[in-house]
Amino acid sequence: MGKVKIFDTTLRDGEQSPGINLNHKEKLDIAFQLERLGVDIIEAGFPASSQGDFQSVKDIATQIKNSSITGLARSKKEDIDACWEALKQSAEPRIHVFLATSPIHMQYKLKLTPEQVVERAVESVKYAAKKFPYVQFSAEDASRSDWTFLARIIEATIDAGASVINLPDTVGYGMPKEISELFEYMTKNVPNIDRAILSTHNHDDLGMGVANSLAAVQGGARQVECTINGIGERAGNASLEEIAVGLHIRSDFYKTGTNIQLNELKRTSALVSRYTSMPIPKNKAVVGSNAFAHESGIHQDGMLKHKETYEIITPELVGATSSNPLGKHSGRHAFQEKMKELGFKGTADELNQLFQSFKTLADKKKTVTEDDLYALMIDQGEDEQVQTYSLQALQVSYGTNQTPTATIKLVKSGDKEITEASTGSGSVEAIYNTLAKLTDYEYRLTDYRIQSITEGEDSLAEVHVKLSKEEQSQSGRGVAHDVLEASAKAYLHAVNRMLNEEKRKKEPSTVG
Ligand SMILES: CC(=O)SCCNC(=O)CCNC(=O)[C@H](O)C(C)(C)COP(=O)(O)OP(=O)(O)OC[C@H]1O[C@@H](n2cnc3c(N)ncnc32)[C@H](O)[C@@H]1OP(=O)(O)O
Numbered sequence: 001m002g003k004v005k006i007f008d009t010t011l012r013d014g015e016q017s018p019g020i021n022l023n024h025k026e027k028l029d030i031a032f033q034l035e036r037l038g039v040d041i042i043e044a045g046f047p048a049s050s051q052g053d054f055q056s057v058k059d060i061a062t063q064i065k066n067s068s069i070t071g072l073a074r075s076k077k078e079d080i081d082a083c084w085e086a087l088k089q090s091a092e093p094r095i096h097v098f099l100a101t102s103p104i105h106m107q108y109k110l111k112l113t114p115e116q117v118v119e120r121a122v123e124s125v126k127y128a129a130k131k132f133p134y135v136q137f138s139a140e141d142a143s144r145s146d147w148t149f150l151a152r153i154i155e156a157t158i159d160a161g162a163s164v165i166n167l168p169d170t171v172g173y174g175m176p177k178e179i180s181e182l183f184e185y186m187t188k189n190v191p192n193i194d195r196a197i198l199s200t201h202n203h204d205d206l207g208m209g210v211a212n213s214l215a216a217v218q219g220g221a222r223q224v225e226c227t228i229n230g231i232g233e234r235a236g237n238a239s240l241e242e243i244a245v246g247l248h249i250r251s252d253f254y255k256t257g258t259n260i261q262l263n264e265l266k267r268t269s270a271l272v273s274r275y276t277s278m279p280i281p282k283n284k285a286v287v288g289s290n291a292f293a294h295e296s297g298i299h300q301d302g303m304l305k306h307k308e309t310y311e312i313i314t315p316e317l318v319g320a321t322s323s324n325p326l327g328k329h330s331g332r333h334a335f336q337e338k339m340k341e342l343g344f345k346g347t348a349d350e351l352n353q354l355f356q357s358f359k360t361l362a363d364k365k366k367t368v369t370e371d372d373l374y375a376l377m378i379d380q381g382e383d384e385q386v387q388t389y390s391l392q393a394l395q396v397s398y399g400t401n402q403t404p405t406a407t408i409k410l411v412k413s414g415d416k417e418i419t420e421a422s423t424g425s426g427s428v429e430a431i432y433n434t435l436a437k438l439t440d441y442e443y444r445l446t447d448y449r450i451q452s453i454t455e456g457e458d459s460l461a462e463v464h465v466k467l468s469k470e471e472q473s474q475s476g477r478g479v480a481h482d483v484l485e486a487s488a489k490a491y492l493h494a495v496n497r498m499l500n501e502e503k504r505k506k507e508p509s510t511v512g
């Protein structure tokens with residue numbers, strides 16, 4: 001069996017997404033990327049719909065060399081003529097003529113009888129075939145059409161010159177088994193079907209776009225129409241990246257493949273997302289940022305032991321990279337691996353302590369980044385010094401028209417709990433006034449700096465302070481999820497270092 005042709009309609013049906021309006025340059029950029037991706041046919045637009053669409057189709061048709069270009073036309077001479085004017089310079093001019101075949105569309109929208117629909121379709125395909133070497137006919141709303149009538153119009157349009165017959169699930173109504181049977185039925189019941197290839201075009205109203213496309217391939221379709229990121233009318237079209245990767249990964253099942261250069265998928269998806277301002281959901285198959293991310297401990301452990309335990313698609317296949325983000329579901333194996341990567345050389349006990357701090361942090365933060373882990377490592381190094389004072393509890397009350405008050409409980413010398421409260425003109429000053437009382441020292445705060453270690457709302461805050469007393473000064477650093485807690489920690493860090501330094505000076509020198 002030959003390869004399934006990929007017909008990309010991002011620039012036509014994709015652009016029909018509410019809110020999307022691509023300009024000329026954006027359309028050309030996307031067309032060039034689709035060509036790089038290895039798309040067989042690019043539906044560049046609907047030339048009769050506007051002057052802008054006409055010009056884009058024309059320019060794409062003259063500039064793209066390695067994909068065939070097509071344009072959409074209603075079953076009307078004016079639409080076909082506009083399409084010809086836009087596409088006549090293309091290397092392989094193709095037209096896509098459509099007319100609806102379902103009872104509801106024929107009666108209410110077209111206001112035509114089934115006989116008139118067959119007549120109009122045949123007349124249009126014949127007219128198009130006089131100009132175009134390749135004519136595709138689409139029976140719009142095929143999935144809600146009567147199958148006997150559909151077989152009749154397919155036979156008639158093939159006789160009129162159509163070499164591709166598309167059976168769209170225009171409103172995303174079909175179910176996979178039904179779509180597969182529809183294609184099998186037409187393959188068996190249309191006498192001249194071997195003179196055309198069958199094409200499938202699915203919408204995602206019931207979330208079946210990709211499943212129906214693959215089911216159609218099972219039923220005999222040899223062309224699949226789809227869009228990048230699944231953009232399109234209403235809930236969108238079937239997504240190209242999912243179809244191409246599905247056919248590749250399960251080629252054992254479908255016994256076919258595509259010409260798509262899979263490692264261009266991620267880039268193409270990102271380009272379309274940027275130009276259409278339609279963000280890609282994190283959990284989107286193939287191209288979502290979580291598609292190759294493994295967060296839970298058991299999965300990360302499995303991945304470290306053998307990637308295929310949890311990865312059926314390698315990120316490299318689609319031009320993406322994998323990641324093992326650490327979060328609250330991560331276990332010791334993945335944590336240890338990451339710490340090794342970061343250069344941790346401590347003992348098993350130290351690693352264990354770090355793992356506990358990491359778990360505490362991960363409970364508050366969605367993803368713990370490398371920078372967060374560095375911060376934890378550095379904090380641990382500091383913990384090895386004598387900590388005269390350590391923070392037990394901190395409460396700050398703050399409100400407009402209210403004096404900020406801090407209540408702080410410290411542990412002194414490892415066992416004694418001491419508590420104090422003080423006010424200040426701001427929350428940080430209230431904290432520092434309270435800490436000054438608790439630590440019996442009157443330091444001057446000569447520097448206070450705050451920075452976020454990582455990006456995002458849930459990043460760790462890092463506070464740096466400098467405390468001075470007479471000739472002495474000492475810096476301190478505190479890291480916490482909360483700015484006020486980091487401020488208190490930084491102050492205590494400086495006090496503890498100051499006390500350690502004083503003690504060291506008093507100790508008799510061992511040198512000499
Ligand atoms: C399933 C799909 O995705 S189909 C493609 C949808 N895409 C678009 O509609 C692209 C943007 N559309 C447009 O710019 C405009 O709708 C145009 C330029 C195509 C037509 O504009 P207008 O002439 O103002 O017509 P309008 O859009 O209001 O109505 C559509 C007309 O086309 C007719 N029509 C619909 N499909 C077809 C068809 N396949 N063949 C012939 N006529 C058709 C309708 O019956 C209606 O005809 P009527 O005016 O006699 O009732």
Ligand SMILES: CC(C)C(=O)C(=O)O
Pocket residue numbers: 013072098138140141166168169170171201203
């Ligand atoms: C024009 C046709 C193919 C279409 O987009 C549809 O039926 O969804």
Ligand SMILES: [Mg+2]
Pocket residue numbers: 013168170201203233
């Ligand atoms: Mg469509």
